[in-house]
Amino acid sequence: xxxxxxxxxxxxxxxxxxxxxxxxxxxxxxxxxxxxxxxxxxxxxxxxxxxxxxxxxxxxxxxxxxxxxxxxxxxxxxxxxxxxxxxxxxxxxxxxxxxxxxxxxxxxxxxxxxxxxxxxxxxxxxxxxxxxxxxxxxxxxxxxxxxxxxxxxxxxxxxxxxxxxxxxxxxxxxxxxxxxxxxxxxxxxxxxxxxxxxxxxxxxxxxxxxxxxxxxxxxxxxxxxxxxxxxxxxxxxxxxxxxxxxxxxxxxxxxxxxxxxxxxxxxxxxxxxxxxxxxxxxxxxxxxxxxxxxxxxxxxxxxxxxxxxxxxxxxxxxxxxxxxxxxxxxxxxxxxxxxxxxxxxxxxxxxx
Amino acid sequence: xxxxxxxxxxxxxxxxxxxxxxxxxxxxxxxxxxxxxxxxxxxxxxxxxxxxxxxxxxxxxxxxxxxxxxxxxxxxxxxxxxxxxxxxxxxxxxxxxxxxxxxxxxxxxxxxxxxxxxxxxxxxxxxxxxxxxxxxxxxxxxxxxxxxxxxxxxxxxxxxxxxxxxxxxxxxxxxxxxxxxxxxxxxxxxxxxxxxxxxxxxxxxxxxxxxxxxxxxxxxxxxxxxxxxxxxxxxxxxxxxxxxxxxxxxxxxxxxxxxxxxxxxxxxxxxxxxxxxxxxxxxxxxxxxxxxxxxxxxxxxxxxxxxxxxxxxxxxxxxxxxxxxxxxxxxxxxxxxxxxxxxxxxxxxxxxxxxxxxxxxxxxxxxxxxxxxxxxxxxxxxxxxxxxxxxxxxxxxxxxxxxxxxxxxxxxxxxxxxxxxxxxxxxxxxxxxxxxxxxxxxxxxxxxxxxxxxxxxxxxxxxxxxxxxxxxxxxxxxxxxxxxxxxxxxxxxxxxxxxxxxxxxxxxxxxxxxxxxxxxxxxxxxxxxxxxxxxxxxxxxxxxxxxxxxxxxxxxxxxxxxxxxxxxxxxxxxxxxxxxxxxxxxxxxxxxxxxxxxxxxxxxxxxxxxxxxxxxxxxxxxxxxx
Numbered sequence: 001x002x003x004x005x006x007x008x009x010x011x012x013x014x015x016x017x018x019x020x021x022x023x024x025x026x027x028x029x030x031x032x033x034x035x036x037x038x039x040x041x042x043x044x045x046x047x048x049x050x051x052x053x054x055x056x057x058x059x060x061x062x063x064x065x066x067x068x069x070x071x072x073x074x075x076x077x078x079x080x081x082x083x084x085x086x087x088x089x090x091x092x093x094x095x096x097x098x099x100x101x102x103x104x105x106x107x108x109x110x111x112x113x114x115x116x117x118x119x120x121x122x123x124x125x126x127x128x129x130x131x132x133x134x135x136x137x138x139x140x141x142x143x144x145x146x147x148x149x150x151x152x153x154x155x156x157x158x159x160x161x162x163x164x165x166x167x168x169x170x171x172x173x174x175x176x177x178x179x180x181x182x183x184x185x186x187x188x189x190x191x192x193x194x195x196x197x198x199x200x201x202x203x204x205x206x207x208x209x210x211x212x213x214x215x216x217x218x219x220x221x222x223x224x225x226x227x228x229x230x231x232x233x234x235x236x237x238x239x240x241x242x243x244x245x246x247x248x249x250x251x252x253x254x255x256x257x258x259x260x261x262x263x264x265x266x267x268x269x270x271x272x273x274x275x276x277x278x279x280x281x282x283x284x285x286x287x288x289x290x291x292x293x294x295x296x297x298x299x300x301x302x303x304x305x306x307x308x309x310x311x312x313x314x315x316x317x318x319x320x321x322x323x324x325x326x327x328x329x330x331x332x333x334x335x336x337x338x339x340x341x342x343x344x345x346x347x348x349x350x351x352x
Numbered sequence: 353x354x355x356x357x358x359x360x361x362x363x364x365x366x367x368x369x370x371x372x373x374x375x376x377x378x379x380x381x382x383x384x385x386x387x388x389x390x391x392x393x394x395x396x397x398x399x400x401x402x403x404x405x406x407x408x409x410x411x412x413x414x415x416x417x418x419x420x421x422x423x424x425x426x427x428x429x430x431x432x433x434x435x436x437x438x439x440x441x442x443x444x445x446x447x448x449x450x451x452x453x454x455x456x457x458x459x460x461x462x463x464x465x466x467x468x469x470x471x472x473x474x475x476x477x478x479x480x481x482x483x484x485x486x487x488x489x490x491x492x493x494x495x496x497x498x499x500x501x502x503x504x505x506x507x508x509x510x511x512x513x514x515x516x517x518x519x520x521x522x523x524x525x526x527x528x529x530x531x532x533x534x535x536x537x538x539x540x541x542x543x544x545x546x547x548x549x550x551x552x553x554x555x556x557x558x559x560x561x562x563x564x565x566x567x568x569x570x571x572x573x574x575x576x577x578x579x580x581x582x583x584x585x586x587x588x589x590x591x592x593x594x595x596x597x598x599x600x601x602x603x604x605x606x607x608x609x610x611x612x613x614x615x616x617x618x619x620x621x622x623x624x625x626x627x628x629x630x631x632x633x634x635x636x637x638x639x640x641x642x643x644x645x646x647x648x649x650x651x652x653x654x655x656x657x658x659x660x661x662x663x664x665x666x667x668x669x670x671x672x673x674x675x676x677x678x679x680x681x682x683x684x685x686x687x688x689x690x691x692x693x694x695x696x697x698x699x700x701x702x703x704x705x706x707x708x709x710x711x712x713x714x715x716x717x718x719x720x721x722x723x724x725x726x727x728x729x730x731x732x733x734x735x736x737x738x739x740x741x742x743x744x745x746x747x748x749x750x751x752x753x754x755x756x757x758x759x760x761x762x763x764x765x766x767x768x769x770x771x772x773x774x775x776x777x778x779x780x781x782x783x784x785x786x787x788x789x790x791x792x793x794x795x796x797x798x799x800x801x802x803x804x805x806x807x808x809x810x811x812x813x814x815x816x817x818x819x820x821x822x823x824x825x826x827x828x829x830x831x832x833x834x835x836x837x838x839x840x841x842x843x844x845x846x847x848x849x850x851x852x853x854x855x856x857x858x859x860x861x862x863x864x865x866x867x868x869x870x871x872x873x874x875x876x877x878x879x880x881x882x883x884x885x886x887x888x889x890x891x892x893x894x895x896x897x898x899x900x901x902x903x904x905x906x907x908x909x910x911x912x913x914x915x916x917x918x919x920x921x922x923x924x925x926x927x928x929x930x931x932x933x934x935x936x937x938x939x940x941x942x943x944x945x946x947x948x949x950x951x952x953x954x955x956x957x958x959x960x961x962x963x964x965x966x967x968x969x970x971x972x973x974x975x976x977x978x
């Protein structure tokens with residue numbers, strides 16, 4: 001068999017830290033698109049975007065559980081944890097960027113790119129030379145020059161590393177899963193998200209957690225539904241593109257369920273990849289954007305506490321998310337001064 | 353919870369006419385949903401006839417409710433639900449003061465008085481559980497022997513212990529969040545090691561503030577001593593699943609019902625508009641049970657209003673039901689149909705069950721059909737706390753005082769429970785909208801001053817709702833009168849209702865207790881009752897406004913014989929061997945427990961009897977060899 005790419009605990013930690021970063025990085029673009037929808041419009045798209053965002057939060061939690069189980073420490077407050085948008089994701093032949101933008105055909109394409117199915121077409125190499133880019137998601141954390149074809153393949157590398165290290169540790173009479181079980185997020189503290197939070201205590205539970213992420217996200221192996229009869233994110237987004245819901249037994253690309261309505265005009269035209277610098281200094285808008293960023297940084301610090309020994313903190317996180325939603329809406333509902341037809345947006349620029 | 357696409361429209365009226373169902377159920381509320389699901393699981397072919405519209409349980413239908421609620425000027429408990437003249441329902445704004453001798457016929461419920469009730473029930477798929485607050489109190493053991501112990505109302509033909517296992521089934525179905533240690537009081541008992549499906553929801557900050565003044569308060573009632581304490585209510589809304597539930601198997605909360613996965617409602621978010629509608633479906637509603645039942649093959653014919661229960665004159669059994677099916681709620685046009693079955697279940701709520709039977713000229717040989725109509729009498733008291741208490745946070749109600757739900761005093765005056773309302777004076781005054789109007793129109797505030805004034809006004813509001821028991825009384829009743837009909841030609845319910853002195857003694861005591869609690873909290877009492885309001889009652893020199901409880905019960909009480917009751921202990925009609933009248937209508941008393949949990953438990957019990965009856969009646973006759 002081929003040598004796995006992860007052969008040390010340090011490597012495993014850095015891959016899992018990158019995974020944490022990756023799962024989180026999908027949330028700001030999804031939230032920006034979600035809250036750009038006019039209230040009362042685009043109910044179908046709203047639910048799809050919302051469901052996927054909720055599942056990304058589950059993925060974030062599952063990765064934290066795996067990282068905790070192998071003795072790592074999830075830290076969502078590390079400098080650079082939140083990427084600077086636009087940011088890149090590897091895309092095989094052609095690179096694409098992930099933007100913070102309003103719900104639009106372009107935003108939808110980005111969503112589909114992020115969640116693209118795991119298998120690289122044909123025999124293309126799984127890991128490829130990275131083209132020049134800015135911030136990279138799904139990049140190999142210990143080989144900065146390399147990138148993965150998709151998020152799914154990135155997780156396969158972690159899967160392989162976990163199995164390899166588990167075997168190695170066992171042979172040496174050591175325990176890979178030696179993390180504090182008190183740090184595990186159990187279903188008591190997180191549910192909803194198309195699956196439960198899986199507490200990770202051994203190889204089996206670790207692989208189950210990773211498998212849930214891969215299945216929900218990209219639908220590894222081409223099937224549109226996963227083991228829990230849940231549609232994967234890629235095909236969820238595709239429904240919006242094809243204006244039709246999937247139903248059981250449908251072939252990929254050919255949904256045959258009820259129609260789905262989309263109105264790209266019922267959307268606040270928010271500034272793409274907004275920066276604080278786009279808002280007049282000293283303006284209410286500037287203050288609101290700063291306030292949101294500070295609130296978001298607080299929220300990530302709060303999550304870090306939840307993931308490092310205070311699981312009940314997740315419950316309180318709900319109220320904080322409401323506040324963040326209100327803060328985002330406050331920005332998105334306001335036009336920019338002197339820029340007709342353009343609305344403000346959260347910038348997600350964190351002083352880290 | 354995935355709702356099978358098209359499940360409420362797949363059954364054609366023509367099919368219904370051709371088939372003899374094992375069980376035909378009238379009404380798709382919680383009682384009908386539980387019966388349908390249970391009987392279907394036992395292998396029976398089940399049809400539900402629903403008076404309301406079919407599409408309401410899709411997510412689009414649900415969100416139409418939400419949109420209607422958000423845009424409604426009055427946020428009353430029926431505001432999300434469309435006006436449907438073919439299946440009308442009472443609305444709390446309907447009630448008018450009644451002139452003696454002249455019935456109020458201005459709205460769906462014809463009210464003879466003397467008391468004018470603003471009680472409601474919801475005629476949509478999912479029934480009143482769409483708007484309910486989802487408190488799931490068990491009844492006290494003493495509530496089952498009200499006549500024997502206290503000389504009030506009626507006894508049940510069963511006791512707490514008989515119903516206890518079914519309470520647990522109902523708590524599983526509804527998904528109850530509560531802690532056993534909070535709920536084991538006044539004789540309420542649980543099997544050893546029992547835990548609720550989910551852990552108790554935390555007390556709100558407001559509850560905790562009130563507890564500071566209330567806990568330890570001594571009350572003496574006719575020589576009996578009580579000490580008050582604020583405690584959490586059991587609730588049918590999703591909280592933290594208890595890993596110890598079901599012998600350690602845990603519990604998976606049921607979220608929003610939708611034809612597509614939406615990942616909503618897995619946990620209560622504290623939106624605080626549980627009544628009239630939870631925006632995320634974290635609150636249980638019967639659609640969750642219906643979705644399961646429909647997935648397993650239960651059939652529904654919606655927009656089908658049953659007009660008559662037909663009896664075979666020889667056997668006395670129900671032969672068929674007549675129904676009228678409309679296409680358009682606003683049009684009086686309909687197509688008539690008949691449906692046959694082996695067993696029929698009326699699950700349309702206390703008033704509609706009795707109304708349908710009486711409209712079919714079936715008074716019951718006891719003469720009790722429609723009589724013993726009960727509801728809880730609510731008395732509100734409201735005050736302003738000296739400091740900000742976080743009102744408007746949390747679900748509508750998380751905690752209250754239950755220490756006076758039982759006791760020897762019930763020989764003389766009604767028992768009651770007290771709700772602490774996290775939604776402030778909403779019920780009493782229409783807060784916070786009325787506060788907003790007042791601050792803008794009278795105080796001319798705007799901007800930050802308006803925001804601050806609103807917060808300081810609203811977040812200090814304390815409203816205590818006293819839910820007072822009302823024993824069965826045969827003269828409180830539902831009747832029908834051919835002079836009053838709805839658009840489809842169905843006779844409307846005519847209500848004759850009086851609040852007995854027993855209940856009013858409880859109300860007067862409640863009012864005094866509220867003043868005492870407000871005093872202890874340093875709160876300023878704002879309670880006033882307007883003689884011009886419907887529900888205003890003078891009692892011993894004081895005026896009170898009694899509100900309807902939406903806990904209608906007693907119209908087809910269960911009992912020990914065909915002479916003292918309409919149904920037996922299994923909710924089967926004494927007169928018609930294949931007819932079950934289910935729901936709160938069967939309850940001989942309601943104590944101070946919201947009725948839904950108990951009626952759900954009764955339905956689980958009845959389902960087992962119906963399955964047994966169908967098996968027995970289907971078994972081939974064995975001819976004796978001798």
